[in-house]
Amino acid sequence: MVRFENVGMRYGAGPEVLRDIGMELAAGSFHFLTGPSGAGKTSLLKLMYLAERPSRGLISLFGRDIATTPRRELPALRRKIGVVFQDFRLIDHLSAFDNVALPLRVAGLAEEQIREHVSELLRWVGLAEKLNARPATLSGGQQQRVAIARAVIGRPSLLLADEPTGNVDDEMALRLLRLFEEMNKLGTTLVIATHNEGLVTRFGHARLHLENGELTQERLRAQHAG
Ligand SMILES: Nc1ncnc2c1ncn2[C@@H]1O[C@H](COP(=O)(O)OP(=O)(O)OP(=O)(O)O)[C@@H](O)[C@H]1O
Numbered sequence: 749m750v751r752f753e754n755v756g757m758r759y760g761a762g763p764e765v766l767r768d769i770g771m772e773l774a775a776g777s778f779h780f781l782t783g784p785s786g787a788g789k790t791s792l793l794k795l796m797y798l799a800e801r802p803s804r805g806l807i808s809l810f811g812r813d814i815a816t817t818p819r820r821e822l823p824a825l826r827r828k829i830g831v832v833f834q835d836f837r838l839i840d841h842l843s844a845f846d847n848v849a850l851p852l853r854v855a856g857l858a859e860e861q862i863r864e865h866v867s868e869l870l871r872w873v874g875l876a877e878k879l880n881a882r883p884a885t886l887s888g889g890q891q892q893r894v895a896i897a898r899a900v901i902g903r904p905s906l907l908l909a910d911e912p913t914g915n916v917d918d919e920m921a922l923r924l925l926r927l928f929e930e931m932n933k934l935g936t937t938l939v940i941a942t943h944n945e946g947l948v949t950r951f952g953h954a955r956l957h958l959e960n961g962e963l964t965q966e967r968l969r970a971q972h973a974g
């Protein structure tokens with residue numbers, strides 16, 4: 749699903765913020781991405797959702813080397829990837845409902861189905877009362893849940909979530925993790941960047957750990973630890 753070989757990345761003419769990244773994430777796998785602030789988690793996710801290019805090395809997604817894939821084919825790859833951004837990036841002038849509906853409208857689903865799916869998902873993340881609210885009128889944790897709903901609604905093949913539980917309480921964090929696990933059971937490959945060691949231990953999925961731009965471990969934890 750995702751393969752990196754000797755990947756390096758720098759912003760502009762700056763120093764490398766990622767070095768010698770090698771990893772292979774199998775289809776259907778579930779990884780937590782951990783490491784201190786500034787270690788490079790968001791940068792690594794940006795490479796995976798094609799927002800940044802590596803300065804060296806090979807990246808392949810869905811079996812395609814992205815360096816040799818024609819530019820016109822990249823949007824189709826990108827559409828298979830759902831992203832929860834660390835800073836949400838909701839569309840300000842659209843309601844919570846319309847933000848989440850967007851990927852389904854782009855995919856051309858019937859409005860009736862959209863209404864059903866979006867309402868159900870927003871209910872699940874505890875936002876039944878907020879369907880018509882604009883992002884600016886929502887709390888940070890509520891905006892985060894809208895961002896998660898938007899990322900998962902289209903059942904992406906690969907879901908990349910950047911600190912998706914950073915603004916919610918522990919109970920909601922568990923609920924969101926269960927949503928991610930449901931998607932994983934339905935075949936979505938997940939990478940979840942988090943500072944929440946409690947969640948990593950509790951859910952016991954494989955871990956990619958970054959320190960100072962380098963992957964220091966990729967170890968499998970016992971399933972269902974804790
Ligand atoms: N747009 C940018 N331009 C230049 N440098 C950047 C940019 N974004 C990040 N960096 C640098 O890249 C390094 C890795 O940052 P990154 O955002 O990937 O860390 P992170 O692990 O996601 O941190 P956090 O846990 O705080 O979100 C840091 O040294 C940061 O200063």
Ligand SMILES: [Mg+2]
Pocket residue numbers: 789790791834910
């Ligand atoms: Mg980050």
